[in-house]
Amino acid sequence: MGKPPVQEVSIELISEVSLGAAPSDTYKAAYSGQLHFMNGTWYIKYVEQEEDGQTNATVKVKEDEIVVIRNGLVSMRQSYRPGVKTSGLYVSMAxxxxxxxxRLPFGYTICI
Structure with missing residues (x-):
């Protein structure tokens, strides 16, 4: 049994960040990555390249959970599940x- 087939994909991330009552900030980024399906889970992998270094990112998409894992210039692991409070840690140079x-703060679409 070999590795699952990998498909090259374009990724657009849109993040909306809000702190308290302050107006929210929206950030957009586009990446090239790889998508594959294994053991009931979609995996999206891509590299975030910045001036100071890079971050390897993996997004695991299951029916009831999305997990974002980032390692490198930024490190984090955050799980998102509808109706469930989840905790994580975000580490950067700051x-x-x-x-x-x-709650799930975003929608996602996988088009093959």
């Missing part, structure tokens, strides 16, 4: 920040 989420 320091550490804990994150709590209570």
């Amino acid at each position: 320091g550490e920040m804990s994150m709590d989420t209570l």
Whole structure:
């Protein structure tokens, strides 16, 4: 049994960040990556290249959960599950920040 087939994909990430009552900020980024399906889970892998270095990112998409894993210039692991409070840690050159989420803050579409 070999490795699952990998498909090259274009990835567009749109993040909306809000702190308290302040207006939210929106960030957009585009990447090239790889998509494959294994053991009931979609895996999307891509590299975020910055001036100061790079971050390897993996997004695991299951029916009831999305997990974002980043290692490199930025490190984090955050799980998103509908109706479930999840906690994670975001580490960058600016320091550490804990994150709590209570809902899926985004939608996702996988087109093959």
